[in-house]
Amino acid sequence: DGGLIANGEPVGASGLRQIHELVLQLRGQAGDRQVPGTPRVGYAQLYGAPGTAGVSIITT
Incomplete structure (x- = not known):
């Protein structure tokens, strides 16, 4: 989805945004x-x- 550069740099929420994207992908x-x-x-x-x-490594 463009990563953090495309989404701005949400200080303090960078990791959470990445995890959210991974969960959407895995689902x-x-x-x-x-x-x-x-x-x-x-x-x-x-x-x-x-x-x-x-x-973070997430599996289904």
Whole structure:
């Protein structure tokens, strides 16, 4: 869906926005953004200053 650059930089909500998109994709509810096939795993990562990083892996 264009990622964070296309959606602005919602400080404090970046990770939540990514997780929301992954859930929509895994449920097959992403509309025009839906990836082809039947996705079963979603991966999100974020980095914040100073040196904070996080990764989420979601499966169906």
